[in-house]
Amino acid sequence: MEAKDIRELSLKEIQVKELDLQQEIFNLKFQLQTGQLENAAKIKDIKKDLARVKTILREKVKTQEAA
Numbered sequence: 001m002e003a004k005d006i007r008e009l010s011l012k013e014i015q016v017k018e019l020d021l022q023q024e025i026f027n028l029k030f031q032l033q034t035g036q037l038e039n040a041a042k043i044k045d046i047k048k049d050l051a052r053v054k055t056i057l058r059e060k061v062k063t064q065e066a067a
Helices: 003-007 011-034 041-066
Strands: none
Touching: 003 041, 011 041
16 A cells, blocks of 8 residues: 555544454454464564554644644
């Protein structure tokens, strides 16, 4: 997921995306522990996406507070 795609989303949509990514990380970690996960690198990619979403969410909140 690209940062420019995330920036186009509304604040609510970004918050929903954040929750979805957190849930996906939880599920992937669970699969990893039970030996069902085939691609462990996917966790790293999802974590990066989550960090992007959190960063952009924080930017949008700060922008709204300033306005």
